[in-house]
């Protein structure tokens with residue numbers, strides 16, 4: 001089983017759009033996928049089409065009330081399961097403050113379901129706090145969406161520093177890779193910026209880049225992952241490419 | 254003096270782009286403006302062109318080490334002052350945890366400079382935590398940037414609820430208004446979404462809408478507010494409109 005965090009404290013860089021649609025495309029290639037929404041904004045829950053009355057237990061219950069993770073996922077489409085969140089998740093940081101082992105609560109909860117899925121994808125909030133720490137401690141890999149902006153590069157040092165520090169302190173290594181998002185091929189700015197990302201990441205970067213595509217926004221508004229909304233769109237093509245790139249590495253993992 | 258927070262916990266909705274370029278355009282209209290960067294990501298500091306060696310004191314010093322706010326601002330352009338932040342600002346929440354009056358530290362710090370400026374603009378991080386609470390308690394007005402996405406609407410309830418709760422608990426009222434950002438007039442999605450925002454905000458909405466314009470990204474990369482980068486751009490036109498709308502209300506305030 002592969003556990004992959006989609007993480008970047010920069011807001012609006014496409015974390016949720018990537019987490020939902022990558023999960024969707026992996027499921028389309030017959031992998032059993034669990035998408036975990038770790039953001040109190042619950043955007044991944046909304047974008048997957050999960051309504052309030054469909055939520056029995058949510059991620060707050062797992063992290064604070066010791067509810068087993070197995071009882072939380074909603075099977076939205078074949079092979080595509082979602083562990084939803086509510087705004088209550090914003091209370092986790094305070095609830096767990098000071099407790100021993102608060103950074104590994106999610107890792108331990110995931111242990112119970114590790115034979116049930118091929119992939120677990122974690123959508124993180126736009127901050128480096130306890131929820132993101134839990135995601136990183138639980139993951140063996142991290143996808144870092146990078147929007148085309150100087151602001152994304154500015155925050156990178158802090159994110160990569162956090163991952164490195166975690167590796168030194170806890171001996172837990174994470175293979176991270178960048179994926180360019182919100183790429184607009186009409187502007188020179190995007191092409192120049194792509195070079196900048198390559199300078200920072202070198203070969204720790206996917207060859208897939210995610211283009212700006214309004215169908216991705218429309219799909220989210222319709223509460224549908226892209227493969228259930230428009231398989232003819234550029235958005236679907238890009239996320240399917242990304243899924244194929246990830247699947248191609250499977251034998252090595 | 255008017256103190257205006259630019260606030261929305263949704264990531265990437267244009268808070269920093271709005272805070273920097275609105276401050277810039279107000280300064281162009283001969284208002285004396287202080288832009289305070291309250292985000293540990295320090296994007297507003299970068300976008301205003303402030304380099305690390307130009308920073309003497311920063312907002313962490315004001316909030317945690319009782320350094321007077323008056324000693325922090327850097328005058329970047331005539332009438333345009335910036336109180337920079339560094340990543341150290343992320344330690345504020347822990348530093349002030351449990352302290353009496355931790356939500357009004359910024360309000361009290363601003364008191365010292367209230368006769369020095371016509372406008373104080375606060376750029377907030379993508380979360381509703383102590384830094385955003387400090388901004389709201391210090392402000393009489395709030396600008397809520399709304400990007401064209403179903404995710405923005407989902408988080409609104411929490412933000413408006415926080416403002417209301419604050420008003421009830423502390424008797425501190427904030428006049429909030431939405432400004433549509435990242436509006437792409439080529440897509441039907443944006444036009445439909447504009448109607449959705451109107452339904453939520455009614456007359457609590459600026460008539461200006463900020464269009465997607467790559468010159469705003471390029472300006473930020475160049476470390477320049479838009480009026481110092483390209484006064485012929487749509488981005489400058491939009492933010493100048495917004496500044497004029499805000500200035501037009503002055504006699505009433």
Ligand SMILES: Nc1ncnc2c1ncn2[C@@H]1O[C@H](COP(=O)(O)OP(=O)(O)OP(=O)(O)O)[C@@H](O)[C@H]1O
Nearest residue numbers: 011012013014015016017126211212213263264402
């Ligand atoms: N490839 C894309 N094409 C068009 N729009 C996109 C694309 N990726 C993301 N978006 C839009 O950009 C905005 C930000 O994306 P998203 O919310 O997925 O980012 P995020 O990093 O999860 O944000 P947050 O930091 O708030 O969690 C949303 O309006 C989303 O619909």
Ligand SMILES: Nc1ncnc2c1ncn2[C@@H]1O[C@H](COP(=O)(O)OP(=O)(O)OP(=O)(O)O)[C@@H](O)[C@H]1O
Nearest residue numbers: 010011149264265266267268269270379464465466
């Ligand atoms: N009107 C616009 N036209 C084009 N690009 C824009 C516009 N407004 C913002 N952007 C770009 O969108 C991205 C998000 O904007 P910005 O960083 O200002 O949002 P934010 O709300 O401050 O994000 P955060 O939540 O991380 O603080 C940046 O890449 C920025 O350059």
Ligand SMILES: [Mg+2]
Nearest residue numbers: 015016039043
């Ligand atoms: Mg998100």
Ligand SMILES: [Mg+2]
Nearest residue numbers: 268269292296
């Ligand atoms: Mg910002």
